[in-house]
Amino acid sequence: MNQEWVEPRGPQLPAAVTRVPLGVWPFIALALLEAFGQWDQIRSLQIGHPVDAAEAVIGAIGGLAVPLIGAALFLRHPSAHRIMPAITLGVVLLAALTLVDALRDVVLEGIVQSDVDVETATLASTGYSIIQALIRVFAVTYIAIGLDDARQFEDRTGASGVRSLLLLAALLAPAITAFVVWPWPQEHVVTTLLSLAAQVATNLAWTYLAWIAVRGWAAGEQPHVAWGLTAIVAAGNVLVTMLAAVLNLVVWVIGPTESQVPAVFEVYRLLLGVLAVLWVLLLVAFWLGLPSEGGLEPDVEQVT
Numbered sequence: 001m002n003q004e005w006v007e008p009r010g011p012q013l014p015a016a017v018t019r020v021p022l023g024v025w026p027f028i029a030l031a032l033l034e035a036f037g038q039w040d041q042i043r044s045l046q047i048g049h050p051v052d053a054a055e056a057v058i059g060a061i062g063g064l065a066v067p068l069i070g071a072a073l074f075l076r077h078p079s080a081h082r083i084m085p086a087i088t089l090g091v092v093l094l095a096a097l098t099l100v101d102a103l104r105d106v107v108l109e110g111i112v113q114s115d116v117d118v119e120t121a122t123l124a125s126t127g128y129s130i131i132q133a134l135i136r137v138f139a140v141t142y143i144a145i146g147l148d149d150a151r152q153f154e155d156r157t158g159a160s161g162v163r164s165l166l167l168l169a170a171l172l173a174p175a176i177t178a179f180v181v182w183p184w185p186q187e188h189v190v191t192t193l194l195s196l197a198a199q200v201a202t203n204l205a206w207t208y209l210a211w212i213a214v215r216g217w218a219a220g221e222q223p224h225v226a227w228g229l230t231a232i233v234a235a236g237n238v239l240v241t242m243l244a245a246v247l248n249l250v251v252w253v254i255g256p257t258e259s260q261v262p263a264v265f266e267v268y269r270l271l272l273g274v275l276a277v278l279w280v281l282l283l284v285a286f287w288l289g290l291p292s293e294g295g296l297e298p299d300v301e302q303v304t
Contacts, residue, residue, distance in 0.1 A: 020075070021074045021075060021078035022074075022078075023070075023074035023078065023080065023081060024071045024074045024075050026070075026095075027067050027068060027069075027070035027071035027074070027091075027095055028068075028071055030067040030095050030098060030099070031064055031067040031068050031071065033102075034063055034064055034066075034067055034098055034102070035060075035064055037063075037102055038059075038060035038063055038064065039060075041056075041060075042056050042057075042060060055269055055272075055273060058273050058276045058277065059272065059273070059276050061276060061280060062275065062276025062277065062278075062279045062280060063098070063276070063279075065276075065279040065280045065282070065283040066094050066095070066097065066098050066279055067094070067095045067098050068283050069091050069094055069095075069279075069282060069283050069286050070091035070092060070094065070095050072283055072286035072287040073087065073088070073091050073286050075287075076286065076287070076288075076289045076290075077289075077293060083293060084146050084149075084150065084291075085146070086142045086143070086145045086146030086149060087142065087143055087146030087147065087150075087291070088146075089142045090138075090139045090140070090141075090142035090143035090144075090146060091139070091143070091286075093135050093136075093138055093139035093142065094136075094139045096135060097132065097135045097136055097139060100131065100132055100135060101132065104128055104132070107128060108121075108124060108125055108128060111124045119187055122188070122191060123190075123191060126191040126194055126195060127194075129195065129198065130194055130195075130198050133198035133199075133201065133202050134198070134201075136202055136205070137201045137202055137205045140202075140205040140206055140208075140209050140234075141205045141208060141209075143209060144205070144208045144209040144212045144213075146291075147209075147212050147213065147216060147227075147230070147290075147291055148212045148216075150221075150291035150292065150293075151215075151216055151219065151221055151291075152221065152292070152294050153219040153220055153221060154219065155215050155218070155219055156218045156219050156220075157214075157215065157218045159211055159214040159215050159218065162210065162211065162214050162235070163207070163211045166206075166207040166210055166211070166235060166238050167204075167207055169203070169207075169238050169239060169241075169242040170200070170203030170204055170206070170207045170238050170241075171200065171203070172242065172245070173199065173203060173238075173241045173242045173244070173245040174196045174199040174200050174203070174245070176245040176246065176248065176249050177196065177199065177245050177248065178192075178196055179249070180245075180248050180249055180252045199241070202241075203237075203238050203241055206234045206235075206237040206238045207234070207238055209230065209234035210231055210234035210235040210238065213227055213228075213230040213231035213234055214231045214235075216291075217230075217231055221291065221292065222289075222291075222292040222294070223288045223289050223290060223292065225285075225288060226284075226285040226286070226288040226289065226290035226291075227285075227290065227291075229281050229282070229284060229285040229288075230282065230285045230290060232278075232281060233278045233279075233281050233282045233285070236274065236278045237275070237278060240271050240274055240275055240278075243271060244268070244271055247264065247267055247268070251264055
């Protein structure tokens with residue numbers, strides 16, 4: 001009796017793994033590296049109070065949220081690289097920022113140990129901060145451009161009031177910083193100007209994203225909650241920077257006393273915690289499916 005020969009199959013990946021879009025995995029891998037780094041950092045801390053533990057955990061979660069934004073994008077939109085190129089580039093830059101931030105201490109420590117003078121070390125630190133700021137600016141800007149391209153409905157509001165307030169905050173924060181550190185030491189004029197320019201560019205990028213997101217939310221773009229969360233995240237980043245600048249101004253005016261220093265330090269810690277929460281909210285926005293693909297289907301002729 002003839003029996004049909006069946007070619008043996010090799011080992012197969014679980015169906016749950018194969019169903020995950022390929023674009024998700026690089027971001028997952030980066031998130032795992034970030035988790036390892038955060039865990040190693042938390043273990044090295046001397047935590048003596050529950051508030052310190054909560055701050056460390058919140059900061060770690062915020063750090064993990066950044067690379068996972070890309071994973072959420074590709075999980076909801078497997079063809080994001082084709083139909084949302086600007087947003088894809090934005091989340092890739094955010095993921096790259098995770099690596100750049102993680103390598104900062106290693107790079108700067110290597111520079112310091114190379115027996116350079118203080119001025120060169122300061123310039124190197126400022127230069128690295130500029131690189132971080134540029135990556136963040138381009139990431140946020142490309143996400144904003146992509147969201148604007150994804151919109152399907154006409155504006156119901158120009159959000160001119162929101163735009164004006166955020167622009168004021170975006171420019172006022174570095175202006176306060178420049179005032180507080182005046183007069184600038186002659187040897188640090190260049191680094192101070194570069195730092196201020198980076199702060200202005202970062203604030204303007206977040207302002208642009210907030211303006212796009214508010215208009216999309218007001219127009220009823222879907223998912224509606226995700227557009228609103230994105231607006232909160234972008235505006236929140238500008239406002240946190242503004243609050244930090246105002247706090248610096250208050251401390252400069254009244255002069256910090258020994259009893260006030262711990263209180264000021266706690267406020268700074270609170271602002272850092274808020275920034276971490278904002279990254280988590282942006283992750284939630286993309287997890288909800290931001291943006292809708294309704295107006296982003298690729299041209300049929302180009303696909304075929």
